[in-house]
Amino acid sequence: MxxxxxxxxxxxxxxxxxxxxxxxxxxxxxxxxxxxxxxxxxxxxxxxxxxxxxxxxxxxxxxxxxxxxxxxxxxxxxxxxxxxxxxxxxxxxxxxxxxxxxxxxxxxxxxxxxxxxxxxxxxxxxxxxxxxxxxxxxxxxxxxxxxxxxxxxxxxxxxxxxxxxxxxxxxxxxxxxxxxxxxxxxxxxxxxxxxxxxxxxxxxxxxxxxxxxxxxxxxxxxxxxxxxxxxAQPVHAVRGVDLGVRRAIASVKLPKHPRNFSLLRYDDKWLRIRELDDRIAHLQRLRKWNVLKKLRHKRRHVAEDYDRKLAKEFAAGTENEIVVIGDPQQIRYHKYRGDGDKRGRKILQHWSYSRLADTIIEKLKERGIIGIRFNEWGTSSECHKCGGKLKAKGRRVVCTNCGMQYDREFNSCVRVVQKASTYLKHKTRAALKRSRKLAGAIDELARTIDDSGLEPWMKMEAHLLVGG
Ligand SMILES: [Zn+2]
Structure with a gap:
């Protein structure tokens, strides 16, 4: 230099x-x-x-x-x-x-x-x-x-x-x-x-x-x-991602394969955060303002650090694919005080999915992979095989229509990809470009797919995703 x-x-x-x-x-x-x-x-x-x-x-x-x-x-x-x-x-x-x-x-x-x-x-x-x-x-x-x-x-x-x-x-x-x-x-x-x-x-x-x-x-x-x-990495597959509180990043890479389902967890994020919260509460009772002042941003920094590391780990495991991240933004927007679901709301408010999703997209882009956020409304309650309603059964879900049983996150991930492809298929490219969450990504993605040497059937699938 x-x-x-x-x-x-x-x-x-x-x-x-x-x-x-x-x-x-x-x-x-x-x-x-x-x-x-x-x-x-x-x-x-x-x-x-x-x-x-x-x-x-x-x-x-x-x-x-x-x-x-x-x-x-x-x-x-x-x-x-x-x-x-x-x-x-x-x-x-x-x-x-x-x-x-x-x-x-x-x-x-x-x-x-x-x-x-x-x-x-x-x-x-x-x-x-x-x-x-x-x-x-x-x-x-x-x-x-x-x-x-x-x-x-x-x-x-x-x-x-x-x-x-x-x-x-x-x-x-x-x-x-x-x-x-x-x-x-x-x-x-x-x-x-x-x-x-x-x-x-x-x-x-x-x-x-x-x-x-x-x-x-x-x-x-x-x-x-x-x-x-x-x-840019050539695209050979599509990966659906479901962000969660306990299972931080669940993802399924399509075409399906038994080992394509992967889970990433925060090792001890919640434990560490709770420890910090307890300590802060304790100091507040003791009125130790000077110590508290020093701790002011600690909680956020700790949480950000965990998110960054996790996003990096996830990005490192991706190769030649498009990543569609289920975005719970709309769900949080519809949860408001007095809606009767206090516990669910509290979990959502404290969960930094938006930061995590953005960090993942950034880390993916550094590797030449495109990640997009997609509204995941309904993905966790619909069967990915038949679209029927799902009933929770512990960590698993059972379809009330076809009777199939799956892991909850696995189903959500597949459903996110399905929904993203049908949604994007019906939108013009101009409309997609206007959409904030996909800004700029669409053209790059389309070019990537065209020059990717992708197998024809996969190219189809990928093009459905960008509306090409
Ligand atoms: Zn079903």
Missing amino acids: RGKYCCSGVVGEPTVQVMEEAGEKILFELLRALKIPVHYATTGKKLSYLDRLTARLTYAVRVWCERISELGLKTQRDCSPYEREIQHITGLSAAFVQQARDKALWMWAQYREAHKDWERELSRAKPGTKWYKKLLKREPAEPCTSPKSSLKKIPTRFDTRTGTIEVSNLKISPLVIRISTLKRGEKLTILLNPSKWHLEMLARAAELRGFELIKRGKKYFVHLLCKYFVR
Whole structure:
């Protein structure tokens, strides 16, 4: 690694190397944020400068959000007549104002999408019911309007115009960022404290897409957005995944084979979490606030660590396949206080399936495998052979229609794959691309299958999954 890295510009060497190596093979684009702390030896003066700059940028995003709300602006072009005015109000340069605009537009796009989902859900509910009232309270709020959000800083993306990442020959820090200041022509150099792993990842990156300055507690971090290329694995099979509380990841690889059913469990996650909870409760009774303060994030960190390790283990066991993960999101959304199922709700609330599913998808993508989330509504109560209703019998289930008996998770996994293929078959590719959970994955998947040298019958199955 040498020379100067330029944000959002292509870093010459690695890209060429990756492309040549891959030849005609299909490449996935992988975006990843490297979270590098700002050096601990950064002076108070510089830190207070960062405070002022990020506060000013947050203010600019807020002003943009107001304009967007008042005038219904949707695109960058809609916004351009107001740029001058906002430059004047905030005292920021044109580039900074445009970066704030992009953030505000992105926040609004997210909001509009969430609102559309909510409207759809509301139109399905019966007015006057408990569920309907619950939904009314859940209307997504416009960005930057809730009183809580006024305390938070909103990070904006720095690009070549406002900040660069440079390799330095300083002994104390091998990596620095240089950012524009509020004064014209003046630049500020901030030392970073990257780990060896950060530097390795950076050297492998094909492209740098800018960075964000983020404050966590009292510390600043630079989130470097890196683009990587990963070689796609040819698809030979489809795997259905069922996430659970006790059996963390159950999966079935199709075509069926007696040994294709696999289970992964958290060895001692729940035990460890309960231990921590007990300790925290004990300290609360003793009113040891200082110790409690130190433990504040421990529970989350422990849980995240278990999830990451498990996702990694699962991804390591996959090869040449598509993975469909049953997503219980809708189920949790429909569980609300007062629905009569207190215990079930509690289990769902404490279970981090969403984080686990996302981590799995990320780890799969690093290996060149596509994972998608699919609403698993009904999969655990329908027979995968005949579609009949299932009755629970301990850990197993019995079909009331055909009388077959299966392992509960095994049935769910197969059913997820079946449902995913029929659902996707009836959707156009454009509609799928619009769907948030499959964004971008569909085209890559279709290309992967076409060039995969897959057996014809399996190709059919796989194409059903992407609607090709
Ligand atoms: Zn059946």
